Amino acid sequence: MVGLIKRKLEASTLIEVLIAMVIIVIVFTIAMHVFANVMNTGVSSAKIKAENQIRLIAADVKNKGQIDEEVLILDSIGYELRVMPAVAAGLSQLEISAIQEGRKITMYRCWFVDKLNEEN
Structure with a gap:
């Protein structure tokens, strides 16, 4: 028993442990961002x-x-279709925007023959 009492135990101090915890929290915060x-x-x-x-x-x-x-609205994604003014007789530009949770995901533009405004 006397040998156990005289032997000094080595351990980390409270300050060392707190510093290590702060470093770990900083690393995790950066990783999350x-x-x-x-x-x-x-x-x-x-x-x-x-x-x-x-x-x-x-x-x-x-x-x-x-x-x-x-x-x-298809599969929780909203699609907004807009027809831009015709630049030529019967030719219009179509713009389609995909929106999910209030954020625009993607957009697509193309030309098409507008049968409603087509002149015969």
């Missing part, structure tokens, strides 16, 4: 899905020659 930036700026599956859906909507408008609805 980097991760959030990567998730916000990366190509998401919703963006790819929206781009594919926009192409299908544009092809449908080109075939019909007119817009049936100005706002579509």
